Amino acid sequence: MKYAIIGSGKIGAALARTxxxxxxxxxxxNSRGPETLASLTDELGPLVVPQSIQDAFKAEFxxxxxxxxxxxxxxxxxxxxxxxxxxxxxxxxxxxxEELGGLLSSEVxxxxxxxxxxVKAFNHLPxxxxxxxxxxxxxxxxxxxxxxxxxxxAAVAAVATQLGFAPVELGRLxxxxxxxxxxxxxxxxxxxxxLAKLG
Amino acid sequence: MNAGFIxxxxxxxxxxxxxxxxxxxxxxxNSRGPETLADFVAELxPGAIAGTREQAAACDVVILAVHWVNVPEALKGIDWRGRIxxxxxxxxxxxxxxISLAGVTxxxxxxxxxxxxEMxxxxxxxxxxVKSISNMPMAWIQxxxxxxxRTVIFTSGDDAEAKxxxxxxxxxxxxxxxxxxxLAAGGAMHEVGAPLSGLDLRFVRRLR
Numbered sequence: 318m319k320y321a322i323i324g325s326g327k328i329g330a331a332l333a334r335t336x337x338x339x340x341x342x343x344x345x346x347n348s349r350g351p352e353t354l355a356s357l358t359d360e361l362g363p364l365v366v367p368q369s370i371q372d373a374f375k376a377e378f379x380x381x382x383x384x385x386x387x388x389x390x391x392x393x394x395x396x397x398x399x400x401x402x403x404x405x406x407x408x409x410x411x412x413x414x415e416e417l418g419g420l421l422s423s424e425v426x427x428x429x430x431x432x433x434x435x436v437k438a439f440n441h442l443p444x445x446x447x448x449x450x451x452x453x454x455x456x457x458x459x460x461x462x463x464x465x466x467x468x469x470x471a472a473v474a475a476v477a478t479q480l481g482f483a484p485v486e487l488g489r490l491x492x493x494x495x496x497x498x499x500x501x502x503x504x505x506x507x508x509x510x511x512l513a514k515l516g
Numbered sequence: 517m518n519a520g521f522i523x524x525x526x527x528x529x530x531x532x533x534x535x536x537x538x539x540x541x542x543x544x545x546n547s548r549g550p551e552t553l554a555d556f557v558a559e560l561x562p563g564a565i566a567g568t569r570e571q572a573a574a575c576d577v578v579i580l581a582v583h584w585v586n587v588p589e590a591l592k593g594i595d596w597r598g599r600i601x602x603x604x605x606x607x608x609x610x611x612x613x614x615i616s617l618a619g620v621t622x623x624x625x626x627x628x629x630x631x632x633x634e635m636x637x638x639x640x641x642x643x644x645x646v647k648s649i650s651n652m653p654m655a656w657i658q659x660x661x662x663x664x665x666r667t668v669i670f671t672s673g674d675d676a677e678a679k680x681x682x683x684x685x686x687x688x689x690x691x692x693x694x695x696x697x698x699l700a701a702g703g704a705m706h707e708v709g710a711p712l713s714g715l716d717l718r719f720v721r722r723l724r
Contacts, residue, residue, distance in 0.1 A: 442723075443723055446721065446723065450720055456718065458720070459717060485711065485712070485715060486711060487705065487711050487712070488711060492701065492704065493704075493705050493711055495697060495701055495702075496696050496697060496702070496705070505697070506694050506695040506696045506697060506702070507694065507696075509722065509723040510694060510719070510722055510723075511719075511720040511721040511722070511723065512668060512717045512718065512719055512720060513717070513718045513720050514715060514716065514717055514718075515716040515717075515718060516716055
């Protein structure tokens with residue numbers, strides 16, 4: 318499968334819903350096993366496929382939709398994430414700034430996912446807002462992307478477009494990506510802002 | 517609030533009108549003197565008066581709204597210490613801004629990796645500088661009605677209190693200010709040719 322979501326909480330489910338809405342197949346996995354995902358896949362239909370994390374790992378794009386502290390548990394299941402595009406959907410809300418060691422949360426995630434091409438994206442909205450704006454002619458919900466890998470950023474931007482969003486690429490994590498992060502316990506300027514892009 | 521504009525072009529005509537509609541007053545100045553601005557302020561309506569650059573600079577908030585090539589002249593001779601200055605300029609290097617991709621690329625190269633607002637900060641020594649009202653063509657915010665689209669106006673600056681006041685001023689017009697952080701990091705995101713410049717973003721909802 319090309320796309321997989323790891324994490325089946327509110328954000329994972331909201332992401333899965335955006336794929337289902339556009340008739341794009343997506344795997345979804347959690348730490349408790351695919352059998353715990355029956356009700357979600359019943360609701361979202363056959364294009365949302367429950368998998369084990371082992372199987373989800375085979376995807377080209379892996380959306381990390383777990384609470385930030387759980388990223389380590391996911392990362393350590395595989396020694397290398399080489400060749401994978403990992404979309405970091407986590408936010409370091411309620412994480413003590415010193416736990417991040419002066420790094421942005423996505424930089425911490427990037428270190429844990431050895432070899433992955435990390436793109437920070439789809440994290441700026443709570444689940445209830447993601448992909449749920451009334452559809453209006455000529456405008457789409459904006460999603461912001463940041464990555465140190467420009468090609469990976471462009472690839473995820475293309476996925477966002479397919480899912481019906483308007484991608485806005487911000488450049489490197491420690492530069493344009495800063496307003497997409499919780500820094501020193503405070504949400505960056507673009508976090509929790511539901512914006513629509515025209516044209 | 518009383519807002520002073522330096523420059524009497526499209527930005528002043530547009531944002532000035534948003535401010536007046538929201539109940540603020542404005543002082544408009546240019547390089548040629550207040551007597552040349554009678555028609556301009558008449559067009560803006562009651563709430564606008566023409567003044568000298570010094571009178572504009574004496575307002576609660578000052579808005580620098582001239583072409584980039586005229587910035588040094590516009591800032592010269594005023595003691596900026598402690599004044600809240602909104603940098604509404606875009607650093608187009610030519611006297612007549614070339615907004616084509618090639619022109620923007622050339623203008624960005626001329627900044628040599630610095631942000632244009634940091635350069636303005638150096639010219640307006642001591643000003644409490646906030647970059648804003650510059651991330652889109654003014655043609656996109658020509659609806660002055662109470663039901664105007666809630667267009668996003670990006671903001672950056674190093675003086676948190678000045679920035680808060682500017683954010684309040686913008687929000688009072690019905691447009692929506694979003695803070696991108698410091699002048700260096702945030703400013704780099706919404707200045708000419710940057711990722712958040714030239715995007716027509718509309719505010720839907722805020723969740724904090």
